[in-house]
Amino acid sequence: MPPTDPRAPAGSLVRTALSPRMLALLALAVVLAVVFAELGSWQLGRSRSGDQAPPERAVVPLQEVLAPQEQLDGEAVAGPVSVEGAWADEPQQLVVDRAPDGSPGDGAWVVAAVEVADGTGDGALLPVVRGWVAGEPGADGFAPAQEVPEPPAEPADLVGHLAVSQDPRGLAALPEGQLAAASSADLLNVWDGRIYAGYLVADAPAPGLAAVPAPEREGGTNLQNVSYAFQWWVFAVFAVLMWLRVVHDVHRRGLERAEDEAEARLAPAEHVPVDEPVDRSRPQEASR
Numbered sequence: 106m107p108p109t110d111p112r113a114p115a116g117s118l119v120r121t122a123l124s125p126r127m128l129a130l131l132a133l134a135v136v137l138a139v140v141f142a143e144l145g146s147w148q149l150g151r152s153r154s155g156d157q158a159p160p161e162r163a164v165v166p167l168q169e170v171l172a173p174q175e176q177l178d179g180e181a182v183a184g185p186v187s188v189e190g191a192w193a194d195e196p197q198q199l200v201v202d203r204a205p206d207g208s209p210g211d212g213a214w215v216v217a218a219v220e221v222a223d224g225t226g227d228g229a230l231l232p233v234v235r236g237w238v239a240g241e242p243g244a245d246g247f248a249p250a251q252e253v254p255e256p257p258a259e260p261a262d263l264v265g266h267l268a269v270s271q272d273p274r275g276l277a278a279l280p281e282g283q284l285a286a287a288s289s290a291d292l293l294n295v296w297d298g299r300i301y302a303g304y305l306v307a308d309a310p311a312p313g314l315a316a317v318p319a320p321e322r323e324g325g326t327n328l329q330n331v332s333y334a335f336q337w338w339v340f341a342v343f344a345v346l347m348w349l350r351v352v353h354d355v356h357r358r359g360l361e362r363a364e365d366e367a368e369a370r371l372a373p374a375e376h377v378p379v380d381e382p383v384d385r386s387r388p389q390e391a392s393r
Contacts, residue, residue, distance in 0.1 A: 121356040127348075134348040138341040145337030148330045164264060167221060167305075173229035177269050177303045182320070188263045188305060192256035193218040193230055195296040199283045201247040205237040206318050212239045213247055215314055216287060216304070218296055219261045230296055232287065232304035233263065236314025246280040254313050265307040268320040 121127060162184035170181040195218040204210025215235045220228040235256070240249040274285035276294055284291055289300045310316045 118356045122352045134344045137344040141337045141341035145334040148334035173299045190219045190221040190261050193220040200287050217256045229299040231301045234306045234317050236310030265305040266319040267303050
């Protein structure tokens with residue numbers, strides 16, 4: 106490529122950035138960046154709102170604080186709830202290898218399903234920890250030290266505390282009727298129907314079972330909201346970077362046009378052949 110004429114009006118990157126169109130785009134990018142940054146700060150504030158556990162409240166019906174398949178919030182775990190329904194015809198499960206408080210131990214939680222009407226005509230299944238039973242590992246899995254009572258035939262009328270569903274552990278490693286975690290996701294593979302995204306620890310244990318302490322109400326930072334805040338801040342930076350990219354591209358195209366114009370000006374004129382003059386001083390060859 107021929108060298109560019111230094112007198113060509115290529116312009117500068119700063120001049121391109123200060124053009125009216127680029128300044129308008131910059132204003133839009135700044136507005137978007139500010140909005141995204143504020144949304145990130147709002148999400149960070151929400152994540153810290155759980156640093157202090159909410160005050161204890163009185164007993165309220167389950168339907169007032171939690172709907173089927175919704176995530177538990179601070180209000181749901183801020184105090185006891187009352188549950189009315191029917192014990193579902195679903196197999197009772199043992200959540201094995203844990204102490205009454207949920208730490209590792211030689212025993213199991215006894216979990217049964219209560220079908221709760223949710224106002225839509227179709228009930229949903231609420232996992233209920235009815236109590237704790239002692240036992241020990243055996244050749245066929247956990248072996249309870251006593252017979253585990255089945256849910257009663259009469260309707261369920263319970264008071265207890267809600268807890269967030271535990272992480273799923275799968276069913277492959279344990280025999281039928283036993284789970285490694287009180288997980289709604291695992292129970293979906295065992296019970297038929299919609300399941301609440303949490304479980305109830307009954308205040309009064311079933312006859313013959315030991316009581317399970319109510320889950321602790323802990324404050325803390327919500328990592329999901331922190332991740333949302335980080336994403337909004339990334340969007341804010343991205344808006345400014347996109348403006349810089351547009352300025353760079355527009356400037357580069359301007360340089361390319363200037364180079365093309367310079368090449369056109371510096372290109373030599375096309376050679377057009379002409380007839381050579383006849384030297385009349387030389388004798389012409391006689392015609393034969």
